[in-house]
Amino acid sequence: MKKRIITLGEVMLRLSTPGHQRFINSTSFDAVYGGAEANVAVSLANWGYSVAHVSALPSHEIGQAAKNSLQFAGVDTSYIPTCSGRMGTYFLENGAMQRGSKIIYDRFDSVFVKYDFSGLDWEQIFAGADWFHWTGITPAVSATAAAVCKQAVQAASKLGIKISADINYRRNLWQYGKSPMEIMPELIKPSHLIIAGLTDFENCMGIQTERYEEACQAAKTVCPNLAYVSTTTRKSISASENRLKGKLWNTKSMLKSKAYSMTHLVDRIGGGDAFMAGLIYGLLTRGDEEAIEFATAASVLKHSIPGDANFVAVEEVDHLIKGENIGKLLR
Numbered sequence: 001m002k003k004r005i006i007t008l009g010e011v012m013l014r015l016s017t018p019g020h021q022r023f024i025n026s027t028s029f030d031a032v033y034g035g036a037e038a039n040v041a042v043s044l045a046n047w048g049y050s051v052a053h054v055s056a057l058p059s060h061e062i063g064q065a066a067k068n069s070l071q072f073a074g075v076d077t078s079y080i081p082t083c084s085g086r087m088g089t090y091f092l093e094n095g096a097m098q099r100g101s102k103i104i105y106d107r108f109d110s111v112f113v114k115y116d117f118s119g120l121d122w123e124q125i126f127a128g129a130d131w132f133h134w135t136g137i138t139p140a141v142s143a144t145a146a147a148v149c150k151q152a153v154q155a156a157s158k159l160g161i162k163i164s165a166d167i168n169y170r171r172n173l174w175q176y177g178k179s180p181m182e183i184m185p186e187l188i189k190p191s192h193l194i195i196a197g198l199t200d201f202e203n204c205m206g207i208q209t210e211r212y213e214e215a216c217q218a219a220k221t222v223c224p225n226l227a228y229v230s231t232t233t234r235k236s237i238s239a240s241e242n243r244l245k246g247k248l249w250n251t252k253s254m255l256k257s258k259a260y261s262m263t264h265l266v267d268r269i270g271g272g273d274a275f276m277a278g279l280i281y282g283l284l285t286r287g288d289e290e291a292i293e294f295a296t297a298a299s300v301l302k303h304s305i306p307g308d309a310n311f312v313a314v315e316e317v318d319h320l321i322k323g324e325n326i327g328k329l330l331r
Contacts (some may be wrong), residue, residue, distance in 0.1 A: 003284055004050040005131045006161075008152050009037030009138050010112040010145075011055050011066045011080075014269075014308060016092040023093050023102070033066040034308025035088075036135045036168065038075075039270045042309040043277030043298070045074035052076035054125065054152070056115035062087050063111070073309065079125055085111035092269060095239030101268070105172075113141050117148035122155035131280060132156040135166040136204060139183050140173035146183050157190035163225075164193040166276050167200040180204045185222070193228045193283070194219060195276055216249040227251060228283065230292065232275055232299065240265055242303070246275060246296035250288050257296035267306045274302035274310035278317065297321045 015029035038053055045051040053075050057063035059082035066087070067077050088107035095101035107113065126132070132152065139146035156163050165188050174180060184204035188194065201207040201215045205222070209215050216229040228250055235243040245259040278298030282291025297320040302310040319325045 002048065002050050003130045004052075004128050005041070005044050005133065005280070006052050006054065006125060006129050006152075006156075007037040007041040007133045008054040008149065009035050009135060010088050010107070010110065010141065011035045011038045011053070011057060011070065012088040012090055012107065013062060013066065014090055014092060016094065020094050020096040023091065023104070026093075029091070030306075032307040032309075033069040034270060036137055036166065036273050037133060038070060039273035039308050039310070040133055040277045040280070041075045042070065042073040042311075043274060044280060046311060047277075047281055047314055049281075050076070052079055052125070054079040054117075054120070054148075056080065056112045056117070057082050058085050058087050058111050059083055073311075079120070081115070083111060083115065085109075085114070088112060094267065097238050097240055100239050107141065112145065114144055116144060117151070120148070120151070122151060123159070126155055126159050126161055129156075129159075129161050131162045131164065131284070133164045133166075133276070133280065134187075136168040136180070136184060136200070137170060137173065139187060140170060140180070141176075143176050143178065146178070149187060153187050153190060162192040163190050164195070164276070164280060165191045166195040166272070167204050168195075168272075169200045169203045171203075181206060188219075189223050190225055191223055192225050193230070193279070194223070194226065195230050195272075195279075197231050212247075213249060213254055216254075220251060228279075228288075230279055230295070232272065232296070242268065244271075244296065244300060246279075246292050246299070248279070248288060248292040248295075255289050255292050257292045260296065260300045262300060262303050265303050268303050270308040270310060271299045271302050273308070275299035277310065281314075293321050294318075 017026040041053045088110035091104040093102040138149045207218045230248045246257040248255045278295035282294040301312045
């Protein structure tokens with residue numbers, strides 16, 4: 001039977017300057033739709049899973065276009081209500097060479113940020129589900145978003161569904177009077193899989209250490225269901241060239257993927273979401289070592305694709321892992 005996965009989070013309009021133009025001299029913007037959790041949903045749907053995304057969108061044409069983009073990717077949008085209001089938006093200026101990329105957010109008071117999700121039937125949403133994914137972005141944007149995230153986590157935990165949390169601490173988002181330490185530890189506690197770096201551990205779980213494996217072990221002491229902790233290590237030589245590798249702690253050992261050198265980056269937005277989706281896919285279908293290799297390779301390929309979502313096939317990821325057909329013209 002096909003695995004069913006539920007994701008929760010805001011879907012945003014992304015407006016990018018064409019090519020590598022700067023904000024101040026661009027006369028047009030390219031529009032796509034995405035968001036951390038929605039990007040994960042799109043990848044997993046593309047790889048054959050039954051995926052439903054929970055969110056809220058404006059009841060106008062832009063909101064419908066965002067919903068259409070998810071439906072086109074095969075994501076179930078039955079749990080995305082609409083109402084009057086504004087669309088969360090962000091602007092992207094792609095860097096090049098030694099000039100870094102820039103993002104400007106315009107998501108304050110969006111429909112998702114203030115929507116009352118209290119009428120959702122989480123038992124019905126999670127019926128037949130195998131996995132639930134959320135990120136630290138959702139509880140950071142508003143008290144109402146934190147509340148719906150808590151409802152979802154509690155329902156998934158009660159039903160015995162595996163939960164993954166990309167902690168994703170973003171300091172500038174926590175503006176509604178609560179600190180991450182007041183909200184995040186309770187949400188993270190039921191997790192089966194955590195994506196986190198040392199900064200995330202410190203600010204969202206109060207774990208302070210310079211050793212990553214020590215942080216993983218500390219997280220396990222407060223998360224009884226925790227089976228995996230993962231992160232990526234990125235070295236930015238320039239905006240156009242990065243190096244990437246992944247690691248996965250499975251409570252017994254720290255597994256590391258091979259390192260990739262990525263030159264002439266096309267778009268790095270969504271690379272972490274591609275890694276997250278690849279890790280979920282890998283852990284559901286393969287062994288631990290294969291899972292971290294798949295996740296890292298999926299993220300690497302995302303850097304070659306414009307937009308937020310990672311439209312690559314499983315076979316393409318496997319080819320990269322094996323070093324086959326790299327950069328070749330296939331016909």
